[in-house]
Amino acid sequence: MFEYEIEPRFNDTDALGHISNTAFPVWFEQARMPIFRLFHPSLDVESWPLILARVELDLKAQTYWGSPVTIRSGIGRVGTSSCEVIQEAWQNGREVARGRGVLIHFDYDSEQSIPIPDDVRARLAEHPVDSA
Secondary structure: EEEEEEOOHHHHHHOOOEEOOOOHHHHHHHHHHHHHHOOOOOOHHHHHEEEEEEEEEEEEOOOOOOEEEEEEEEEEOOOEEEEEEEEEEEEEOOEEEEEEEEEEEOOOOEEOOOOOOHHHHHHHHOOOOOOO
């Protein structure tokens, strides 16, 4: 799995003193950067080939400011034009959140999904993770 470390900001906390549930989708998006590069190494937004179709998030434990959070990202199911990104957030050796996102390989001119090329499919296959 790819790993990305987040240092929670003070403003990521909520009134109860723990990390707000709204921080995780933002953190997970940032941690998808290596997966974006598998599809589009230049990250040039003028020719961007992806669209996010679905996001799920399960909060498993309270998360606190003052201790880093590691986001682990890998690839679940790969379809004809989509792939599932499985992500976990860990703090102090404990899984605190798990998410799933579906990326669609997309042509913005035709506004339609397009098949994932074989070379990208091969790169995705190098980063499998159990989607359960």
